[in-house]
Amino acid sequence: MFPQDRPRRLRTSPAVRRMVAETSVEPRSLVLPMFVAEGRSEPTPIESMPGVVQHTRDTARRAIAEAAELGLGGVMLFGLPERKDATGSGALDPGGILNVAIGDAVAEVGDALVVMSDLCLDEFTDHGHCGVLDSHGRVDNDATLDLYAKMGVAHAEAGVHMVGPSGMMDGQVGVIRRALDAAGHTDTAILAYAVKYSSALFGPFREAVASSLQGDRRTYQQDPANAREAIRETLLDIEEGADLVMVKPALSYLDVLAQVRAQVTVPVAAYNVSGEYAMVEAAAANGWIDRERAIDEALLSIRRAGADIILTYWAAEVARRSR
Template sequence: MSFPTRRLRRLRTSEKMRELVQETRLSPSDLICPIFVQEDIKTRIKIESMPSIERLPLDDVTDEVGTISDLGIPAIMLFGIPSNKDETGSSAFDDNGIVQKAISQVRENFGDKIVIMADTCLCQFTSTGHCGVISNNKVDNDASLELLAKTAVSQAKAGMDTSSPSAMMDGQVAAIRNALDDEGFSDVSIMSHAAKHRSNFYSPFRDAAACAPEFGDRKTYQMPYTNAREAMMEVETDINEGVDIVMIKPALSYLDLISETRRRFNIPVAAYSVSGEYALVKAASQLGYVNENEVTDEILSSIKRAGADMIVTYFAKSAAKFMQES
């Protein structure tokens, strides 16, 4: 025979046929939308490096979450920018802190209609910009654990559903789990930034959250992007400490790690499509080099195809809109 009996193109002959055999399906229910809320501001502040993303005043959070919820997005992740910073990041675990106020406001207005996740870290709150406290000119891992645990408990008191520790301190999941349980918050889940890499893709976020380190870098606690086996050890360690969801961060350049995590571990897997991924697409789109919606759909679909159950993304709102329209 001059032609093969099996022609894979037969399953691509029409849009409906392609839909019928589609293996990976992306929906708004796969997405988690980050929100930046800043203390003591009255109007929104545009983030120049992340077009369409803004720092919100507390008064705007309810309307923002309403928009997110109406788009079918089931979860938010709150990041706070405080008015005052100090060496211990005390605003992070202040029961009247900006994140705690935002959590309480969302809980009061939405009840259980949306999952409230909060970044549990110190970098936005420390005067040094580091994710832990400094001792002898370096981040003190063990001293930082107590403060991260206090932060998670304070967020839980405000009404948080899920603590998302991103500091990459050894033992942070166990410290937070123990503290939450001791304070009666055994139902609060933990989604750790289990394998968070020291990435150049974070640069726009540091602008958005005002958390660039005042000295040095984060190479001593964030993972080198060259080490896949080490990433799996980080994931396994968090699982052993009692985490509920593990996260790979960033996402697009780390699809192999998302896939390997899905293959190895029977646990929900999240991926964080970070600020640099967002900024690159926005910049190329504004220059007319790519179609923003089509590239966004392809990127998010590839992250899900790799094995992510949920995706934290700055494209959450725009992606949910074009999914609803298509």
């Protein structure tokens, strides 16, 4: 009359549940995205991302030092320049905010954690697109590749450990790899944003980087309707020399993340993006969900789907709680 198999035996206490847990989130698997703004004397809160700020160089250094002390896997740096132009020239300037922030980070922590950089022009262009525009106002893929190659070398010369090309230009990984190797930066790794969808969940990020975007990015970021296309993009990036690949966003694309993990042998990252962060924070602020449990569940789901590495704005908080 009674069940012979009782799976509940393995749920009877926190100690039992901890012992048999199939998935865990460890600080070493977390990367903290950070925004560093030029010319600021105080950090600026980002309204749509409570708890996240646009850092000054000084506060960024302190946050990076803490990230290393917490045992995080890395930081992903985004630069916010005071001035923008049509070609994003500030991205190539050795004295530009992102290159300077990379140098600050490496000087602060050395090899204690991985210093990563967002390799894209959108924060530096006055039109807000990830590449330069042609005479018809369209993003010029091949002209953009030349700038990406130069940007990658600039980041490597600033000391970055890993570049993250995120612009979704065809051929970007191969061009950057060749440029890095030709400049002698053969040890600089590439984390390819291989799968990056044109998502509504990037909304708060636009505030975070003071985006100047005009129009949308649907001609180069992927269509949310497509999953097989994501595998094609991923395999192309690996063929071109990607050392790691990433899926972005994470939570709305767990199925794609699982498919990518099943197809490749390189490490796979996923970006728990600004909109995913903001939704949890807003619901928690209204008392609708248990904030810490929701954060933990979200990150566990990303790991369970196959991510080796998670970029998340909760990285430092989760690492503090894990101590």
